[in-house]
Amino acid sequence: MRVARVGDGIVRAKLPNGLRVIAKEMHAAPVAALSVWYRVGSRNEHSGITGISHWVEHLMFKGTRRYSEFDLDRLISRNGGVNNAFTWLDFTTYYETLPADKLTLALDLEADRMTNARFDSRAVALERDVILNERQMYENNPAFRLGEEIQAAAFKVHPYGHEIIGYACDLQALTRDDVYAYYRRYYAPNNAVIAVAGDFDARDILAHIERRYGRLKPAPPAPAVAAVEPPQRGERRVVVRGEGDTDYLTLAFHAPAATHADYMAFVALDAVLCGANGLSFFGGGGNNRSSRLSRALVDGGYAADVSGSLVPTLDPFLYTLQATVMAGREVAEVEAKVWAELDRVRRDGVTRAELDKAIKQTRAQLVFSTETATSQAFWLGFSEVIADYTWFTTFLERLMRVSPEDVVCVANRYLTRDNVTVGCYLGQDKANGSA
Amino acid sequence: MAAHRAAYNTPTHRSRPRGQRARSRARLPALPHSGNVTCFSLANGVNLYVYANPSSPSVVVNGYLEVGALDEPSATKAGLAGFVADCLMRGTQRRTYAQIYEQIEAVSASLSFCSGMFTTSFFAKSLAEDLPLMLDLLSDVIRCPTFPESEVAKERAEWLTDLHERATSTSAMCGLVFNALCYPEDHPFHYATDGYPETAQAITLDDVRQFHATFYAPAGMAIVIVGAVKAEQAHDLVTAHFADWSAARPARSVNLEVPPIAERRRKHVHIPGKSQTAMLLGRPGPSQLDPQWLACTLMNSVFGQFGLYGRLGERIRKEEGLVYHIGSRFEGGLGPGAWNVYAEVHPGTVDRVVEIVRAEMRRIREHKVKPAELDDNKAYFVRALPLRMETNEGIASQILNMVRFRRGLDWLLEYPDRVYAITAADVQAAAQRWLDPDHYVLATAGPEVENGASSAEGFSVHVDDRR
Numbered sequence: 001m002r003v004a005r006v007g008d009g010i011v012r013a014k015l016p017n018g019l020r021v022i023a024k025e026m027h028a029a030p031v032a033a034l035s036v037w038y039r040v041g042s043r044n045e046h047s048g049i050t051g052i053s054h055w056v057e058h059l060m061f062k063g064t065r066r067y068s069e070f071d072l073d074r075l076i077s078r079n080g081g082v083n084n085a086f087t088w089l090d091f092t093t094y095y096e097t098l099p100a101d102k103l104t105l106a107l108d109l110e111a112d113r114m115t116n117a118r119f120d121s122r123a124v125a126l127e128r129d130v131i132l133n134e135r136q137m138y139e140n141n142p143a144f145r146l147g148e149e150i151q152a153a154a155f156k157v158h159p160y161g162h163e164i165i166g167y168a169c170d171l172q173a174l175t176r177d178d179v180y181a182y183y184r185r186y187y188a189p190n191n192a193v194i195a196v197a198g199d200f201d202a203r204d205i206l207a208h209i210e211r212r213y214g215r216l217k218p219a220p221p222a223p224a225v226a227a228v229e230p231p232q233r234g235e236r237r238v239v240v241r242g243e244g245d246t247d248y249l250t251l252a253f254h255a256p257a258a259t260h261a262d263y264m265a266f267v268a269l270d271a272v273l274c275g276a277n278g279l280s281f282f283g284g285g286g287n288n289r290s291s292r293l294s295r296a297l298v299d300g301g302y303a304a305d306v307s308g309s310l311v312p313t314l315d316p317f318l319y320t321l322q323a324t325v326m327a328g329r330e331v332a333e334v335e336a337k338v339w340a341e342l343d344r345v346r347r348d349g350v351t352r353a354e355l356d357k358a359i360k361q362t363r364a365q366l367v368f369s370t371e372t373a374t375s376q377a378f379w380l381g382f383s384e385v386i387a388d389y390t391w392f393t394t395f396l397e398r399l400m401r402v403s404p405e406d407v408v409c410v411a412n413r414y415l416t417r418d419n420v421t422v423g424c425y426l427g428q429d430k431a432n433g434s435a
Numbered sequence: 436m437a438a439h440r441a442a443y444n445t446p447t448h449r450s451r452p453r454g455q456r457a458r459s460r461a462r463l464p465a466l467p468h469s470g471n472v473t474c475f476s477l478a479n480g481v482n483l484y485v486y487a488n489p490s491s492p493s494v495v496v497n498g499y500l501e502v503g504a505l506d507e508p509s510a511t512k513a514g515l516a517g518f519v520a521d522c523l524m525r526g527t528q529r530r531t532y533a534q535i536y537e538q539i540e541a542v543s544a545s546l547s548f549c550s551g552m553f554t555t556s557f558f559a560k561s562l563a564e565d566l567p568l569m570l571d572l573l574s575d576v577i578r579c580p581t582f583p584e585s586e587v588a589k590e591r592a593e594w595l596t597d598l599h600e601r602a603t604s605t606s607a608m609c610g611l612v613f614n615a616l617c618y619p620e621d622h623p624f625h626y627a628t629d630g631y632p633e634t635a636q637a638i639t640l641d642d643v644r645q646f647h648a649t650f651y652a653p654a655g656m657a658i659v660i661v662g663a664v665k666a667e668q669a670h671d672l673v674t675a676h677f678a679d680w681s682a683a684r685p686a687r688s689v690n691l692e693v694p695p696i697a698e699r700r701r702k703h704v705h706i707p708g709k710s711q712t713a714m715l716l717g718r719p720g721p722s723q724l725d726p727q728w729l730a731c732t733l734m735n736s737v738f739g740q741f742g743l744y745g746r747l748g749e750r751i752r753k754e755e756g757l758v759y760h761i762g763s764r765f766e767g768g769l770g771p772g773a774w775n776v777y778a779e780v781h782p783g784t785v786d787r788v789v790e791i792v793r794a795e796m797r798r799i800r801e802h803k804v805k806p807a808e809l810d811d812n813k814a815y816f817v818r819a820l821p822l823r824m825e826t827n828e829g830i831a832s833q834i835l836n837m838v839r840f841r842r843g844l845d846w847l848l849e850y851p852d853r854v855y856a857i858t859a860a861d862v863q864a865a866a867q868r869w870l871d872p873d874h875y876v877l878a879t880a881g882p883e884v885e886n887g888a889s890s891a892e893g894f895s896v897h898v899d900d901r902r
Contacts, residue, residue, distance in 0.1 A: 028490075028491075028825075029821060029824065029825045030821050031821050031822055031825050061743075069753060070742075070749070073742030073743045074741075074742050074811060076742075077741055077742045077811065077815045078810075078811040078812075078814040078815055078818070079814070079818055080814070080815060080817070080818025080819040080820070080821065080822065081818075081819070081822070082819075082822065097822060098822075099818055099821050099822070102818075125756070126753070126754075126755070126756035127756065128756075129756035129757070130752060130756050130758070130759050131759070133711070133756075133757070133758055133759040133779070133780070133781060134759035134760075136710035136711040136779075136781065137710075137711050137759055137760070137779045139709075139710040139711070140605055140709050140710055140711050140779070140881075142603070242708050243603050243706060243707050243708030243709065244599065244600070244602065244603035244708075245599050245602075246596060246599045246600050246603070275540060276543060287536055287539050287540055287544075287545050287546065287547070288540070289532075289536035289540065290533070290536045290537045290539075290540040290541075291540075295533075298589075298593075299532075299533075299589070301589060301592060304592075304593045304596035304597065305593075324596060324600070325596075326592055326593070326596055327592065327595050327596045327599055328592070357540070357541055360541065360542060360543060361540065361542075361543035362543075363543070364542065364543030364544070364561070364562050365543055367492045367493055367562065368493060368560065371491070371492075371493065371825075371826055371827075372825050372826055373825070427599075427603075
């Protein structure tokens, strides 16, 4: 095993079978977190197998040769821990947080199911029903229905064009053997990253990891994703009609990948427009009432809320601006106000003071986003999958190098009418029938 | 006021993620207890609790005022307490709305209020260096709001938009119907704390100003501060901002007794365009002041929480694949909130899910929990404590609960012994007292009721077609 101490209390290692490990000691609380990252997500899917990555994720909890389905959850809970997993565009992640002296239990469970998950036919069939239920639950939300249409319209070539949960027809048609073969292809030490953070001695934890994972055999390299989304040449629009009397507006712009030179200026632009987001996949962030779009839309009485989302991804994804249209207002009025603000950035630029505020906000959000072992393990693993750990550790430093001119350049390059997919959800139950 | 919607492309989880847990960077000296939580009482009734976490870079201020929906004058003003809380930050004698948010957001802090039935809670988080600013703002907006007419109008418009959105949320509408079925019309819990479109329209600016002038007062206010702050510094700041507040509020007199549910009540809210049905099945439960509370929560863990949703998860998700998410909870606080089972299910399987839930209710009432299962749940309760204390928010929340529910500040020290003292008979007694498979309320909201689903045996079915 090759081990390197790389600063910030971070240790990186690579096992001979290709497994990458990143560890950080945190002695704040007697807690430790493990996250296991597989380089497979909806990005690796295509028509006919949409949702398969997520289905595999569910089946990883249905038992292994060593642990029954019941025991996988029971052992974590009875030891005071929590566990879960999620599937994303670029990866699938499993995580456990436990009292620090129980971390080896999580290492045992995860090492076992990396290669020994059972995939019983009955379990596969039952989870198909569970996932169809999950999809229906999302469909209850107008924002999901609108988002699914926007992604499909924004991407003509790249697999980012479908929702992670997949289409119901694919979920109905996939077989146990399809799902199992997918698991065998992508779940292997050479396609995974382990991130651990918490109250432990890093040398001890690396030894535990080597003992449990070192014997696992690597798989043939996973097929690369070759799809490249061609440039968009004009505005696209989708309209979803549905229940309720509330309208929603989303503007989705093709945006650079996380490692692109424009990415940090885009982070600053988003903070100026909508306030700095919590650097978490699970929400967060502070109040957002003094940002440009909030002042124009919410204070102006056009929208009940507005938010921006710039997701760091392997391939170019989307920057989205979302607004809930205020009762009594029309979606077109809100869209016009958004464009007016975007035009203002392009025309008048942003001030140094706005940029400084964005940096201070981001500094605070970085602090808030990394206070727990779970979030540290998350960010270390995430960064290693997207780029490497320095993507996160140098985040603030790189943001501080962004100039007001950089922000305007990014606005001019990406926030254009030729690069947008505009999505409108129109509630059909308005008393005045205006929808 | 407006609900924050998740980005539309959210990670797809194997199970619904649990709430954010606590965060901090300092080595925690110990569980919070009377020896490490410094308490101060101001002469006007404000109580301050400080837990120093010196190496944490952040600080959290969490607390409550004794004002809430119980103080609303009538059902025609439902939502008034919440609306007043939402309007606090719309302008004060010293700051405009824009200045308040500019100051908070310039340092990426957060400050928010949430009004419930009994109390109005506040939560602030900032870098430690910004604590003086946050306490200044907190005091300013609580004590000196001016409720400018134009700003209150904007807040009302946001409130109305939220209520419009609520009308198409299956889970929210299910909750409204559930409470209306559980509690009679003369009980405060019958009504939504966030009001109704008609009450949102009817509440006047005078109502807002009058409510604040009458009920916002220091007596009984609790402030918990956790983070990189010394107790004396926190005390000095709180004294400077709250000690000269001398308002008094009238005493509260409400009857919260709930008549028993003596039959099965069922109601469905039809929301066209939905794929799934939200359901709540349950009945009124205990308050957290009930001596049986801990045994109740342990019983509930066995029933619908432990691992992947306890026995309900084993039977309904793992064995039958009928749901993505199901669980049970006690909602009681200072008053008798409900116990209920919550789930989102395919419309055609509601009755099957209800059937299994009732069978599991019978099982936990009739048979003592086996020692291994009880031991698993007790171990979970006790061993999970460190995870709840990992952050300043988590510690503040634990201290606030000890204060709010009058448990004493050594509750957590005694907690393991209390948990391990609970017997299988205690769990069974809790189930027999609060879970009743034959007398309960079932609320559903979603697509049209399918054939057969509305004719469950023994029910009087009300289909509330809203359109």
